[in-house]
Amino acid sequence: MKVPEAIGARLSRIGRARGGGSDGVTAPVRCDRRTKHLAKRLRPGDIAVIDHVDLDRVSAEALLDREVGAVLNTAPSISGRYPNLGPRLIVDAGIPLVDDVDPEVFARVHEGERLTLEGGTLLRGGSVLATGTVQTPEGVTAAMDAARAGIGVQLEAFAANTVEYLRSEHDLIFDGVGVPSVATPMEGRHVLVAVRGYRHSEDIAALRSYIREFRPVLIGVDGGADTLIEAGHRPDIVIGDFDCVSDEALSGGAELVVHAGRDGRASGLKRVRGLGREAAAFRGACTAEDAAMLLADDAGASLIVLAGSHSDLEEFLDRGRAAMAGMFLTRLRVGGKLVDARGAARLHRSRISPWSLLALAGAALPAVVVAAFTAPAGVGYADLLAPRWHVLAEYAYRLTGLFT
Secondary structure: OOOOHHHHOOHHHHHHHHOOHHHOEEEEEEEOOOHHHHHHHOOOOOEEEEOOOOOOHHHHHHHHHOOOOEEEEOOOOOOOOOOOOHHHHHHHOOOOEEEOOOOOHHHHOOOOOEEEEEOOEEEEOOEEEEEOEEOOHHHHHHHHHHHHHOHHHHHHHHHHHHHHHHHHHHHHHHHOOOOOOOOOOOOOOEEEEEEOOOOHHHHHHHOHHHHHHHOOEEEEEOOHHHHHHHOOOOOOEEEEOOOOOOHHHHOOOOEEEEEEOOOOOOOOHHHHHHOOOOOEEEEOOOOHHHHHHHHHHHOOOOEEEEEOOOOOHHHHHHHOOOOHHHHHHHHHHHHHHEEEHHHHHHHHHHOOOHHHHHHHHHHHHHHHHHHHHHOOOHHHHHHHHHHHHHHHHHHHHHHHHHOO
16 A cells, blocks of 8 residues: 555655654654544644554544654554554554553653654653554554455454444435435535545545536535635535534535434534534434435435545445444445546546537637638638538537537
């Protein structure tokens, strides 16, 4: 697995921020048991302390995007339950990854203090604060191979989760119970759902011309709303728990839909009201990504383009959550309306634009006219073409219609 190019281009700057050279890393330490919350506070070169069993790719990319200097994990980054993708990204980027660190490290260190990581040992001066196991590329490869050997067990668990989800959420999946009505019109329109997940920025960038031409309804799923804003677009709807989305996205005029449980409890509602906004509630045990797709489908969208989401089985298992089984059923429900962003971008690029044809014809027309009317028989050409200009214009109009 390769480190994303946008991240890899910045990794050379991390070494300068470490201050410890090849013998160690000396930098401020920042701690949080929730990786996505910690990523917001990290600065280039920081030592990140997390508690994340089976570090997934999205979380690893978030750490790399913040140019982290080292990662200490109080949990195993690869437990062996399934081949999760995050550790490979970290070690391939040359970032020290230390696993099974003493959980007491969260109480022993102070946010922002400069400490030194030497191998698997975290030091304050000469005092040892915590130790752990350094992950190497060879060790990660061996652990991934062992996890793949037991993937059949995970597939069985995935299938069991799918059946259980179907029992508990069949009224949502098949009848739309819990899906709120929204003011944003989507009947017969394209809808682009942006998730802050795998290759989210690249997906949105690839769809720039598609968005400009088709003007789809833009739905940002939590941090996906910020991805749209960063790319110069304005979300029409923001949906999610609102725990990892900016105030700018929530206050930008988009219609808000808060993801709530079956009991109606929505942790993000308090934040929304604190900003002077109100939000409709989507009730269901599905993920916010599922909720966005079901919302668009229930509102009559003709096509749903999904950007930054999971595209294969390995990525589904990488998230390691029972709720991922719901994504499988949601995709069955949405059916042929759903298109992956990369596929949509390729199809759109291959389509011949009528304006491109007209531009080509317009560029060639002056040369043809000059050649015709400066030739010895130019007067004859003029006499021949003059009464037929309207016929040629009609043919040109019909030709562009074939490609629309």
